[in-house]
């Protein structure tokens with residue numbers, strides 16, 4: 135199904151040179167819709183990345199989208215809001231009180247999204263679908279950049295698009311010029327991409343290739 139919504143690109147800074155973070159951001163900023171920031175705690179996922187102090191150092195006019203791959207995200211949501219996040223994504227798998235946690239993000243005046251691992255079914259978020267601004271379907275198991283796209287998520291994207299036609303559906307993991315058209319055809323309209331974009335010197339061309347795929 136072709137998505138009705140326009141396609142947006144969210145480069146993941148996980149694959150950029152952190153020593154030159156703001157320089158790297160300047161290479162993508164004019165061509166993207168938002169900046170995707172991967173936050174990992176070494177518990178929910180087997181990797182540790184960055185926290186609010188680094189988010190605070192990011193200089194960008196584009197909205198910062200913080201993808202919290204952390205346990206008990208409610209303990210850190212306010213700190214990420216203060217650090218400059220505009221959108222916060224929490225994982226269903228880390229939130230026994232998902233509705234409350236979504237409200238916490240919205241009460242801070244931010245956009246709230248819920249993320250699902252490849253093995254987590256849509257039924258787990260059906261009841262909160264009308265309260266979130268977007269849903270992120272992981273197309274890899276979260277934890278690392280540069281992993282291979284997991285095909286079994288494609289029918290899940292289509293199923294979610296059929297459940298809610300005007301929903302912002304984001305996909306994250308293994309998105310390249312080879313896989314972008316498949317997620318778009320399934321119904322995704324926001325594409326996160328890290329290693330593909332940052333492995334290419336010409337970032338404008340990289341982002342365009344995802345938009346045109």
Ligand code: DX5
Pocket residue numbers: 146148149170172201274275276277278279280281306307308309326327328329330
């Ligand atoms: C994975 C992260 C992704 C990742 C995407 O846990 O959530 O955002 O950085 O990286 P690529 O595009 O390299 O798969």
Ligand code: ZN
Pocket residue numbers: 146170171172201306326
């Ligand atoms: Zn991510």
